[in-house]
Each structure stands twice: as C-alpha cells, then as structure tokens.
Amino acid sequence: MSQPDREARETVSADNFREVIRHLASGVTIITSMSQGTPVGMTATAVCSISATPPIILVSLTTTSHTAGGVQHTGAFAVHLITDSGKQYAEQFASKGDHFQGVSYQTDEVTGVPVLNDVLGHFVCRVEQSIPVADHILFVGRVVRCELKIKEPHPLLYFDRSYRKISPVSEAKAGNLEPWGSTQDSGLPGWGFF
Amino acid sequence: MSQPDREARETVSADNFREVIRHLASGVTIITSMSQGTPVGMTATAVCSISATPPIILVSLTTTSHTAGGVQHTGAFAVHLITDSGKQYAEQFASKGDHFQGVSYQTDEVTGVPVLNDVLGHFVCRVEQSIPVADHILFVGRVVRCELKIKEPHPLLYFDRSYRKISPVSEAKAGNLEPWGSTQDSGLPGWGFF
Numbered sequence: 001m002s003q004p005d006r007e008a009r010e011t012v013s014a015d016n017f018r019e020v021i022r023h024l025a026s027g028v029t030i031i032t033s034m035s036q037g038t039p040v041g042m043t044a045t046a047v048c049s050i051s052a053t054p055p056i057i058l059v060s061l062t063t064t065s066h067t068a069g070g071v072q073h074t075g076a077f078a079v080h081l082i083t084d085s086g087k088q089y090a091e092q093f094a095s096k097g098d099h100f101q102g103v104s105y106q107t108d109e110v111t112g113v114p115v116l117n118d119v120l121g122h123f124v125c126r127v128e129q130s131i132p133v134a135d136h137i138l139f140v141g142r143v144v145r146c147e148l149k150i151k152e153p154h155p156l157l158y159f160d161r162s163y164r165k166i167s168p169v170s171e172a173k174a175g176n177l178e179p180w181g182s183t184q185d186s187g188l189p190g191w192g193f194f
Numbered sequence: 195m196s197q198p199d200r201e202a203r204e205t206v207s208a209d210n211f212r213e214v215i216r217h218l219a220s221g222v223t224i225i226t227s228m229s230q231g232t233p234v235g236m237t238a239t240a241v242c243s244i245s246a247t248p249p250i251i252l253v254s255l256t257t258t259s260h261t262a263g264g265v266q267h268t269g270a271f272a273v274h275l276i277t278d279s280g281k282q283y284a285e286q287f288a289s290k291g292d293h294f295q296g297v298s299y300q301t302d303e304v305t306g307v308p309v310l311n312d313v314l315g316h317f318v319c320r321v322e323q324s325i326p327v328a329d330h331i332l333f334v335g336r337v338v339r340c341e342l343k344i345k346e347p348h349p350l351l352y353f354d355r356s357y358r359k360i361s362p363v364s365e366a367k368a369g370n371l372e373p374w375g376s377t378q379d380s381g382l383p384g385w386g387f388f
Contacts, residue, residue, distance in 0.1 A: 009304060010320075010338035017249035020315045020340040023275055024243060025349040025360060027219035048240035049218065050254050051328035055211035058254070058332070060244050081217055110204065121214045126204075131325060133334055134245035138252070140327055144204035146214040155219040157360060159349060165361035166219060166353055 028156040028163070030080045030093045031059055032105075032114045035070030039105070039114040042067045043094040045158050046136075047079060055143035057125055060136045068137050075127045076111035077141060081120040082156040084165045089118070090156060108145070120155060121148040222350040222357070224287045225253055226299075226308045227271045229264030233299070233308040236261045237288040239352050240330075241273060249337035251319055254330045262331050269321045270305035271335060275314040276350040278359045283312070284350060302339070314349060315342040 032041035046060035057079060061068040071077045082090055093099045104117040108124050115122055125141025132138075157164040226235035240254035251273060255262040265271045276284055287293045298311040302318050309316055319335025326332075351358040 012249050012337050012340055014246040014249065017246055017337055017340055020275075020317065020342045021243045021246075021249075021251070023221075023315055023342060023347050023349065024223070024241065025219070025221035025351055026242070027217075027353075029218070046242035046244065046252075047218065048220070048242055048252075048254060049215045050240065050330050050332070052208040052211055052215075054328060055206050055208065055215075056328055057215070058240075058242075058252075058327075060242060060252070081214075121217055123214065129325070129327070131323070131334075133252075133323070134248060134250055136244050138244070138332075140325075143206050143211055146206055146211055148214045148217060153217050153354075155217065155353060157219055157351070159221075159360055160347075166351060167359035167361050 022160050025157055025159040025164075028082045028090045028158050029059075030082060030089060030116065030119070031061065031067055031071075031077055032080070032116065033067055033070035033077045034074050034112055034114070035066050036073075039100050040066045040070040041093050041099050041114065043090045050140065055146070056128070057123055057141050057143060059139050059141065060133075061139065063132065063135055063137050068139075071127060071139055072130065072137070074112065076108075076113050077125055077127070077139065078108065078113045078115050079123045079125065079141075080116050081122070081153075083120045083150065084154045084156045086118065086120075086156055087163050089116070090163065111144070120150050120153040122146065216354050219351055219353040219358075222276045222284050222352050223253075224274045224276060224283060224310065224313070225255065225261055225265075225271055226274070226310065227261055227264035228268050228306055228308070229260050230267075233294050234260040234264040235287050235293050235308070237284045244334065249340070250322070251317055251335050251337060253333050253335065254327075255333065257326065257329055257331050262333075265321060265333055266324065266331070268306065270302075270307050271319055271321070271333065272302065272307045272309050273317045273319065273335075274310045275316070275347075277314045277344065278348045278350045280312065280314075280350055281357050283310070284357065305338070314344050314347040316340065 026045035029047045031044045050056040105114045123143045124145040129140040220239035223241045225238050244250040299308045317337045318339040322336050323334040
C-alpha cells in the first residue's frame with residue numbers, strides 16, 4: 001500500500017474516536033496538588049495502576065490545567081477514589097469556580113498536598129516521571145501513603161458521558177486478579193503472579 | 195523532618211497498596227498484537243484515553259509478557275472493550291493456554307494485528323512512545339482505526355477482584371464530560387472543552 005493510501009486509511013477524526021472511547025468505563029477520581037500556596041484539584045478518569053513493587057500510579061492531566069501546574073511545581077499529588085454518593089464532588093471538581101468550597105480536607109504533612117476526607121480511599125504520590133503527550137502530561141507517581149477509608153465501598157463510575165453505579169450483584173471473586181491492567185501471559189495462570 | 199524519618203513514613207507495602215488500588219473500578223479490555231507470526235493478547239485494565247486531537251490511548255503491559263514483546267516488535271496493537279456478556283473472553287485471555295482458541299477475529303490489513311469480532315468496540319493503534327516503568331512498559335498509541343460495534347453497549351467492569359456489571363439505572367447525561375481523564379480547570383466549565 002502506498003504511503004498516501006496508508007495515511008488516508010489511518011486518519012481517525014476526533015468525533016469518531018470520542019464515540020468509541022466514551023464506552024471505556026472508568027472509576028471517577030479527583031487529583032489534587034498545591035499551586036502557589038493554594039489547593040488545586042480536578043476530576044479525572046485517566047488514572048491507572050502500573051506496579052505494586054514499587055507501588056506506582058499513572059495519571060494524565062491537561063497540560064494547561066492549574067492542577068498539572070501544581071503537580072509539576074510541587075512534585076507531588078494525591079489521587080482520591082470517589083464513592084457513588086460523591087457525585088457532587090466529581091461535579092464540583094469538574095466545574096468552574098472554587099473547587100474546594102465546602103470540601104473537607106487535610107494537608108499531607110510531608111508533601112503538603114490536600115487530602116480529601118469524604119472519599120472511598122486515597123493515594124499520596126511523588127512524581128517520578130513527567131511525560132508530555134499531545135495536550136496532556138502523564139505523571140508517573142510513586143505512592144508514599146495510601147488508605148482505604150470505607151470497608152464496603154461502592155465506586156462512582158463514568159460511562160458514555162454519564163455518572164453510573166456498579167451493579168449491586170457481586171459475582172464470585174475472580175481469583176487472584178489484580179487491577180493493574182495487565183495479565184501475565186508468559187506461563188503463569190491469570191493475573192495470579194501477584 | 196530528617197531523611198531517615200521521611201523515608202520511614204514513605205514506605206508503602208505492596209499489600210497495603212493492593213488493598214486500596216483494587217478499589218479503582220475499571221472497564222475490562224483485551225490488548226492484542228502479533229509476535230513472530232502468532233497472535234498474542236492479554237486481558238488488561240490499565241488502559242486510558244490521553245487525547246482526542248490527535249486520538250491517543252495509553253496501555254500498560256507487563257514487560258515480560260508475550261503481548262508486550264509483540265507490541266514492541268510490530269509497533270502496533272489493538273484495544274478491545276469487552277461487554278458484560280464477554281466475561282469468558284476476559285478469563286480466557288487472562289489464563290494459561292491458547293488465548294485465541296475458539297475466538298473469532300480478523301487481521302487488520304494494514305498493521306497485521308488481530309481484531310476480535312465479539313466485542314463492544316475496538317481501537318487499532320500504532321506505538322508512538324514506549325516508556326519502561328518498574329516491571330511494566332507504557333505504550334502510547336496513536337489510534338489509526340476504531341469502531342463501536344454495539345449500539346447500546348454494556349461494559350464488563352473489574353472492581354475488588356471481581357468482574358462486575360454497570361448499574362442498569364442510567365442517570366441523566368452529565369453534559370459534555372468526556373472520559374479522558376482530566377478536566378479543564380483553567381476556566382472552562384467542566385470537561386466541556388471537547
């Protein structure tokens with residue numbers, strides 16, 4: 001196939017891409033940091049676990065956002081998992097205006113980043129790598145503290161432009177599967193290498 | 195705080211990290227590629243959307259996996275979104291044995307990667323960057339083709355070591371929110387900049 005032919009076949013419009021990618025379900029998180037002495041934060045779904053040893057998380061933030069600026073400046077951020085009753089948090093941190101108004105939080109005493117109280121759980125991370133990709137920056141963060149705050153948590157989900165809940169019907173545990181996104185396909189059963 | 199004190203406070207065990215991170219809900223995907231003429235693939239949840247212009251996706255794969263090897267060699271991969279009736283696909287691609295046994299797929303004629311038929315949707319990507327992080331490789335992929343195959347799709351979820359479904363009760367659309375993980379917190383309302 002000639003180069004022009006190949007290029008013609010490899011052009012995906014933003015609208016076409018959005019139509020498909022909005023069907024990738026995700027948990028809703030809020031990413032916080034500090035920027036020039038002020039708490040900053042934003043709602044995010046592009047968050048994933050990378051490794052357990054050492055514990056590493058990745059988040060993708062819009063380059064021009066105040067939150068990305070804060071993370072770059074302080075070298076630290078917190079990731080909060082939001083419960084299905086916390087939709088107003090997600091909306092507030094995705095809206096214009098003061099994201100922290102009425103929000104209960106503490107300041108992490110080592111990194112200085114704000115840690116929200118009314119969440120399912122959180123991670124405090126130090127930036128190990130920052131990778132610019134298109135109009136976003138990927139922050140690879142080493143987890144230095146984490147806590148699960150609710151014993152039987154229900155996550156807030158995002159799917160096809162709507163906030164959603166998880167089905168209350170839980171199936172049997174799927175063995176040793178762990179959620180960091182990759183199976184061991186080199187001989188060990190399933191994700192059981194953890 | 196002295197350096198030893200700080201280090202003592204910043205040590206998170208793998209078990210502690212897993213206890214929290216497994217409560218990050220995610221959609222279930224299968225990543226495929228080719229390795230030495232053979233189709234390879236694995237179940238993965240560490241997948242996120244990075245940008246729409248250009249369309250870019252990130253996946254994190256175990257460095258030692260056959261799939262990561264295939265992606266490195268061919269420079270291409272496909273990401274498949276799995277439906278809530280496709281749990282057996284997720285289990286098969288996370289298990290030992292022949293991942294493609296009985297699986298209906300086609301070969302993408304430009305990149306050569308296998309594209310599964312019975313899925314919610316898929317993306318074919320060319321690798322733009324490969325970033326090693328701990329025992330994983332992050333592949334940043336430019337989307338060159340994508341398709342939504344089901345009009346009213348229901349995704350397969352993964353949460354707390356179980357396959358789950360999304361609640362059937364959909365709330366009103368949340369405006370222009372898009373799922374690539376980051377809000378515009380620099381003045382525009384919500385995620386409405388897309």
